[in-house]
Amino acid sequence: MDKLKMQPESLMMTFGYNPEWSEGSVKTPIFQTSTFVFRSAQEGKDFFEVLTGKRQLPEGQSNGLVYSRFNNPNLEIVETRLAIYEKGGEDACVFESGMAAISTTMLEYLRPGEVVLHSNPLYGGSDSFFKNILSRYNIGALGFMPDDNEEDIMKLIEASDAKDKISVIFVETPANPNNVLIDIEMCVRIAKKLSTPEKKVYVVADNTYMGPIWQHPLEMGCDMVVYSATKYIGGHSDIVAGVCIGSKKEIARVKKMRSNLGGMSGPHTAWLMTRSLETLNLRMERQCENAKVLAKYLRQHPKVEKVYYFDQFENAEQERIYKNQCSEPGAMISFDLKGGEKECFDFLDKLQLIKLAVSLGSTESLIQHPYSMTHAGVPDAIKAQINVTEKLIRFSVGVENPKDLISDIEQALA
Numbered sequence: 001m002d003k004l005k006m007q008p009e010s011l012m013m014t015f016g017y018n019p020e021w022s023e024g025s026v027k028t029p030i031f032q033t034s035t036f037v038f039r040s041a042q043e044g045k046d047f048f049e050v051l052t053g054k055r056q057l058p059e060g061q062s063n064g065l066v067y068s069r070f071n072n073p074n075l076e077i078v079e080t081r082l083a084i085y086e087k088g089g090e091d092a093c094v095f096e097s098g099m100a101a102i103s104t105t106m107l108e109y110l111r112p113g114e115v116v117l118h119s120n121p122l123y124g125g126s127d128s129f130f131k132n133i134l135s136r137y138n139i140g141a142l143g144f145m146p147d148d149n150e151e152d153i154m155k156l157i158e159a160s161d162a163k164d165k166i167s168v169i170f171v172e173t174p175a176n177p178n179n180v181l182i183d184i185e186m187c188v189r190i191a192k193k194l195s196t197p198e199k200k201v202y203v204v205a206d207n208t209y210m211g212p213i214w215q216h217p218l219e220m221g222c223d224m225v226v227y228s229a230t231k232y233i234g235g236h237s238d239i240v241a242g243v244c245i246g247s248k249k250e251i252a253r254v255k256k257m258r259s260n261l262g263g264m265s266g267p268h269t270a271w272l273m274t275r276s277l278e279t280l281n282l283r284m285e286r287q288c289e290n291a292k293v294l295a296k297y298l299r300q301h302p303k304v305e306k307v308y309y310f311d312q313f314e315n316a317e318q319e320r321i322y323k324n325q326c327s328e329p330g331a332m333i334s335f336d337l338k339g340g341e342k343e344c345f346d347f348l349d350k351l352q353l354i355k356l357a358v359s360l361g362s363t364e365s366l367i368q369h370p371y372s373m374t375h376a377g378v379p380d381a382i383k384a385q386i387n388v389t390e391k392l393i394r395f396s397v398g399v400e401n402p403k404d405l406i407s408d409i410e411q412a413l414a
């Protein structure tokens with residue numbers, strides 16, 4: 001049987017690891033080591049020649065193990081599996097956080113004087129990295145708004161004088177915290193328009209909310225996808241981790257930058273990600289089924305003013321984008337409660353099963369108040385523009401029995 005023709009969920013328990021390497025152990029051991037013994041001095045020299053770029057390995061061959069900042073079996077196993085999970089992916093590069101994945105990738109593809117064009121709203125850490133950190137290195141950030149179309153964005157670029165300077169387009173969709181979709185294919189078209197024979201403009205998608213199951217940016221023409229693997233990929237609220245996935249050629253560049261900056265995941269984190277991939281499909285399917293039930297319940301509740309979830313659309317353009325780029329509505333629901341902060345806090349404080357915490361994508365349901373929590377640092381004027389108000393609640397639906405989730409919400413709203 002050709003393993004690569006199988007569905008990813010069939011391969012996540014075994015692919016890329018041979019039990020014979022480790023006393024027949026069905027599960028991969030944790031290679032909790034910083035360094036690896038060379039069989040001979042010549043072998044050490046050979047490995048370093050590859051590491052330092054003096055020698056290229058033949059296609060399909062990987063370098064020997066040297067030092068755990070460069071490579072480690074736990075990292076290589078989970079990278080092999082992530083690369084087959086992400087449709088259109090060839091290789092992956094894992095990190096100790098989503099922000100390490102994003103910052104390392106951006107630093108590899110941006111030079112002083114260049115500009116990153118990005119969607120809005122962005123995850124707070126990405127927004128701050130683009131505006132406050134990249135600016136120190138004379139790298140600009142130009143953001144477009146969720147309802148801007150291709151023409152609007154081209155006008156924005158012309159007006160900003162960034163046209164010849166854009167080298168990366170960064171798109172995060174659906175956008176946090178109230179589920180706004182950005183058209184990935186539009187971003188790819190803009191990148192093509194801005195690319196010249198001398199300079200390719202890259203498209204990087206943050207696929208944390210929907211990937212790798214319900215949205216496939218590489219198949220839509222993006223060059224790389226990045227993740228906070230802390231969320232669905234890790235899925236148990238027990239690790240902070242990140243990943244970048246793309247072609248072999250691009251991931252080799254990201255890995256080289258990772259070796260320099262040192263944000264690689266540790267062996268234990270990589271091992272926990274490997275464990276988590278076994279149930280990724282199961283978890284995400286169940287979370288999505290639960291979310292559909294919960295969204296329906298919330299929509300009919302008299303104390304709920306509005307629900308932001310992809311089972312229904314008010315905006316035809318949002319519906320078109322959804323149908324074109326997502327296969328399921330996912331497991332993140334946002335909703336406005338009638339009232340404001342007081343009503344929201346009363347509700348949150350009364351919940352018993354659903355946990356009041358930031359983060360998302362975990363087996364347990366998590367809920368929070370973006371205005372005063374995850375988005376507290378966003379200036380009020382921008383909050384108004386992106387519709388983050390004091391009545392908004394963000395709900396990450398877990399794998400619990402949906403009847404119990406409904407009972408919990410019912411008693412907290414009563």
Ligand SMILES: *Cc1c(COP(=O)(O)O)cnc(C)c1O
Binds near residue numbers: 098100176208228229
């Ligand atoms: C959490 C998150 C990040 C940052 O990831 P960390 O693992 O916390 O560093 C980036 N993007 C999105 C969409 C996120 O939700």
